[in-house]
Amino acid sequence: MLQKSLTTTNNQKGSVRLEGNKVKLPKVGWVKLCLHRPLMENSTIKTVTISRTPSGKFYISILVEYENQILPIMPKKFLGLDFAMHGLYVASDEDDANYPSFLRKTEKRLAQAQRKLSKRQKGSHNREKQRLRVAVLHEKIANQRRDFLHKKARDLVGKYDAIGIEDISVKAMAKRKKGGKFSFGKSV
Template sequence: MFEYENQVPERKPHTFLGLDFSMNGLYKDSEGNEADYPRYYRKWEKKLEREQRKLSHMQKGSRNWEKQRIKVAKLHEKVANQRKDFLHKRSREIVNAYDCVCIEDLDMKTMARSLHFGKSVHDNGWGMFTTFLKYKLEDQGKQLIRIDKWYPSSQTCSVCGYKNPETKDLGMREWDC
């Protein structure tokens, strides 16, 4: 029967969702909804800068330096925990509602370096989000499909398959066939 006791059988998908990475909202799905990502790092950036500046002016190894280092670490941990909480909740909502999720296969490290979007890309946590989606979908026997980054999904009609030659701009995500 199954090789392992806890192995989940794959189910035939009935409901599908496509997710497109969005720099400011985490994603935009095929139904037109956005994640409305709160950008936790950007919210705490000023306070982090202030506390890190205080730390840099202190004598390394002193008690006050250690206290300040812990304060900075707690702020970073708070931002990370808020991000993880949001991503877990969004991924759970998606997994409960859909049997198959299709996402773009993007290299986020390259995107952060080459396009000078470092803080925004890393603040979104797209890679972590896709990891959460993957394991939650697999636990329920559902599918995560990664689409090649060069596939013209934004330029192809989802109903008839017509490829629009005019839409080359990345900002244009919707058009009428």
């Protein structure tokens, strides 16, 4: 996946502030903003991180500080999750999660777009347009995965009070290993 570019700034003496649907950033000024979640009352902005995706979209992440009282609860419904090769997980109390293979479904289109990109002349406008198409495909796959995982996690958190998860390094399983050991790659 392609890298994002990041810039972080601290809020010093009101250099970063929100008013309506705009945010004031140092050295940039007022920028339009689509705020998807309102800030808590009596919260102070600590830092702002601006990121740009390879497809050209900008995102602002705002870190705020506020006091919140968390009420203690006694868990009544428990769930245990274990890693599964054939799906997302194996659960102790419910059906296993079937993981839709988003990458495998769009692999052919992605390979075709990357092949076209490799044949374009470096520095040309057509190469930049094709690079953007490849970036959009990668972003779409990442967004599909993220959306599926968020919905699944939200569903589990809504049903259960406590969830136990197997402690396993999935990144290490996905890496290619030398010496004849197993490598699961894209499947993981």
